[in-house]
Amino acid sequence: MSEKFKLSKKYIIMNLLSWFAILFFLSISLVSEINFFKDHITAAVLIVVFVTLLSIPISILLWTSKYFSVNEKEILFCFGIFFKKKISLRFDKISNIKIERNLIDIILGISKLKINSGSVVSTGSEIKLSLDNSYAEVLKNFFDYVLKNPQQPVLENFPLPQKYSLVKKGDALCKEFTTKEKLLMPLITSGSVIATLIIITAMVMVLFFGKFTDLGTESFEFELDLKRFNSAYLGWKIFAIMSVVIISYAARVLYLILKYYNFSLVRNGDQIHLKYGLINQRNYTININKINSVIIKQSLFQRLFRYGEFSLSFVGNFIGDDNNRDNKPTRALIPMIKIDYLKPFMQKYLNEFYKEFEVIKPKRHRMLHFVWIPMLSILIPAILANLLLTVLEIPVILIPAITAGTYVLAFIGQLFMMSCAGLGYNDDLILISNGMYTKTTYLIKKSAIQYMKITAGPIRRKQMLCGLLIRYKETFSFIFAKHYDLDLATKLENDLCLD
Amino acid sequence: MEFQKIEKKMIYIRLVCRSIFFLIYLIGVLIGLNFLYHSVGLGLFIYITIIAGLLTLFFAVLTFVFPFLIYKIYRYQINEDKIIVKSGVIFLNKDIIPIKRIQHIEIMQGPIKQIFGLSTLNVYSAGSIQRIIGIKKETAELLADQIKSYLDIKLEKAENTSV
Numbered sequence: 137m138s139e140k141f142k143l144s145k146k147y148i149i150m151n152l153l154s155w156f157a158i159l160f161f162l163s164i165s166l167v168s169e170i171n172f173f174k175d176h177i178t179a180a181v182l183i184v185v186f187v188t189l190l191s192i193p194i195s196i197l198l199w200t201s202k203y204f205s206v207n208e209k210e211i212l213f214c215f216g217i218f219f220k221k222k223i224s225l226r227f228d229k230i231s232n233i234k235i236e237r238n239l240i241d242i243i244l245g246i247s248k249l250k251i252n253s254g255s256v257v258s259t260g261s262e263i264k265l266s267l268d269n270s271y272a273e274v275l276k277n278f279f280d281y282v283l284k285n286p287q288q289p290v291l292e293n294f295p296l297p298q299k300y301s302l303v304k305k306g307d308a309l310c311k312e313f314t315t316k317e318k319l320l321m322p323l324i325t326s327g328s329v330i331a332t333l334i335i336i337t338a339m340v341m342v343l344f345f346g347k348f349t350d351l352g353t354e355s356f357e358f359e360l361d362l363k364r365f366n367s368a369y370l371g372w373k374i375f376a377i378m379s380v381v382i383i384s385y386a387a388r389v390l391y392l393i394l395k396y397y398n399f400s401l402v403r404n405g406d407q408i409h410l411k412y413g414l415i416n417q418r419n420y421t422i423n424i425n426k427i428n429s430v431i432i433k434q435s436l437f438q439r440l441f442r443y444g445e446f447s448l449s450f451v452g453n454f455i456g457d458d459n460n461r462d463n464k465p466t467r468a469l470i471p472m473i474k475i476d477y478l479k480p481f482m483q484k485y486l487n488e489f490y491k492e493f494e495v496i497k498p499k500r501h502r503m504l505h506f507v508w509i510p511m512l513s514i515l516i517p518a519i520l521a522n523l524l525l526t527v528l529e530i531p532v533i534l535i536p537a538i539t540a541g542t543y544v545l546a547f548i549g550q551l552f553m554m555s556c557a558g559l560g561y562n563d564d565l566i567l568i569s570n571g572m573y574t575k576t577t578y579l580i581k582k583s584a585i586q587y588m589k590i591t592a593g594p595i596r597r598k599q600m601l602c603g604l605l606i607r608y609k610e611t612f613s614f615i616f617a618k619h620y621d622l623d624l625a626t627k628l629e630n631d632l633c634l635d
Numbered sequence: 636m637e638f639q640k641i642e643k644k645m646i647y648i649r650l651v652c653r654s655i656f657f658l659i660y661l662i663g664v665l666i667g668l669n670f671l672y673h674s675v676g677l678g679l680f681i682y683i684t685i686i687a688g689l690l691t692l693f694f695a696v697l698t699f700v701f702p703f704l705i706y707k708i709y710r711y712q713i714n715e716d717k718i719i720v721k722s723g724v725i726f727l728n729k730d731i732i733p734i735k736r737i738q739h740i741e742i743m744q745g746p747i748k749q750i751f752g753l754s755t756l757n758v759y760s761a762g763s764i765q766r767i768i769g770i771k772k773e774t775a776e777l778l779a780d781q782i783k784s785y786l787d788i789k790l791e792k793a794e795n796t797s798v
Contacts, residue, residue, distance in 0.1 A: 519686070586732070586733075586763050589729065591728045633734070
């Protein structure tokens, strides 16, 4: 397995604690030398600050340098910043495996998994992995199993770290959400970000530009005046906005916990079982052969945090354990998945969709992308802005400002769009990535594709470029890939239509 | 089969249909402008009139010029592997449906098309509809038979491969 697994992040804290312990003893020794402390107080403080500042990057570097990987025959452990070391230990040479915990480990919730070869010349354990408690136990059980059953394939059964959100449940590996994921989810999903922006905008409009007039008889009149900024009670107003944002965030966390309560995803032979929800319980049993596409969606914030939403589009959902089958195209969603762990996740659950692709980027056309499209996309906002300014009687000078602003936004949008786009295909699958701020990647089974459209406007035609529109077995499943060579489109067309 | 043109009568059908909608739009615009003339300032009225005028010109081109251009560009081809329809005026489109994905075929005739003796052939796959608009009813039936025979060959081939 080429996959490299890192140790628990808590290892950084453990390392920092040992640095602080050194610092503590250093301080004690300095205090005992009263004269030194008295005379060189600034120097002492500087030493403490310097050691503290130094300890953080060193601890992080130490953590990043340590990783382990597994292949069919051996376990590999690499470590070291300046002096790099790589230990490979064959499974059949493992003498003993043990888990150790000291007081700090117990407090932090980590375990040291020690793997020894029994070599008399080495001191201590050959491989020492600081892992989360549960994963250390799972890994120890796995190595015990491998030692007892040397003929069994290793990679197929290798338990992935908990960071991959895969938890052992009975005989199957499941995906579950960590507390961090549960808290991050409402912060970085597109809907939540938009909802927060709407809340903030609405509150800013009401609090800073609104005017309440007391009409007596317990009634008020509200008036919005965009020309007048009301800065009275500024602190209280900001506090009110922040309170509402925090409350709405907490409400969304609660909602998502209820929605994805007890989330479990299990692959059992040809079937994937997906179950979640407390109030509205969702229960999907998906036949792997009925999956038409795998969709990975990443909002701008999710891209920053390297998370994504993962959904499966399929036909024929067996609801629960009975034979009640829904033949409508459905999408089952895994709302949060770390993009770095997508590869092992796909290998484990959807090996059929895990293929290497040569991704072709769209052709960049300067005139089209950075002149025409932004120009056209500002046409409507510019007209609307003009109309708005005429009605609100706002100075005309703002018209070019709004128009230029929209143009810059559209220009940046085109850059984002180009970075998101990609197309690839092999014998079974087509990969299409598109989007502007939200990137969506589709992995579609070729056999599910029902229709294809090749479209080209006057500018694209001149450059022998085209747009590809693909429909597969899903309602409203238009997937658009823009700015690709016409030859590529024709090749794809023949590929799809021939047997 | 080479790329085929549709019937010329389709231009007149499009002209008739679009003219009806254009007339409704024109009446709406005139009523709207009359209302605005009495309710908003002269500056804003001139501004809206210019926008409405440009829109009307655009719709007029769509109504009276586009049917000729659509006819000129619209082509279809049916072969043993796929159905291809070429369309569009400014943006040229090429729609492709693989024969092996076809679920069912439908021949449709609306009231106006019945007058002109034309029909539409709708080809359905599991996720899309492809229309061949403006062909004679007899041609549509012929094409439907042709598609069915191609589909039979494809299915037979697929069955033999799976066996």
